[in-house]
Amino acid sequence: MSLLRRVIGGVLRRLRLRQGRTLREVAEAAGVSVPYLSEVERGRKEASSEVLAAICRALGIHLSDLLEEARDDLRRVEPRIPAAPRAELASAGA
Incomplete structure (x- = not known):
């Protein structure tokens, strides 16, 4: 499953439950079906940006708020990758 x-x-x-909805x-x-929203929340369906924006409007938040929280969560769970030395980065672009 996609991280x-x-x-x-x-x-x-989390946002929906925080609102008690x-x-x-x-x-x-949001104009989507209950089963579809459930699948999106469980990470089983990959919603388009338009659908995500509609869900965000329904929750009264900006899409950027969703993405910011997702970024913060990703930083907590993704494996730490050591930064490549600058010389390697420079030669990779050449």
């Missing part, structure tokens, strides 16, 4: 898809879904679920309420406001 990004799972993280975005987790953020959406049901899947049905948010799905109806």
Whole structure:
């Protein structure tokens, strides 16, 4: 399962639950089906940017807020990759 898809879904679920709203309420406001929203929240469906924007509007947040929370979550779970020395980066671009 895609890490990004799972993280975005987790953020959406957390935001919805924080607001005390049901899947049905948010799905109806976003214009998507309840099963589809559930799949997005569980990281099983990769929603388009348009669908994500609609879900964000339904939650009363900006898409950038969703992406910022997802970025923060990703930083906590992604493996740390050592930075390549500058000489390697320069030669890779040549």
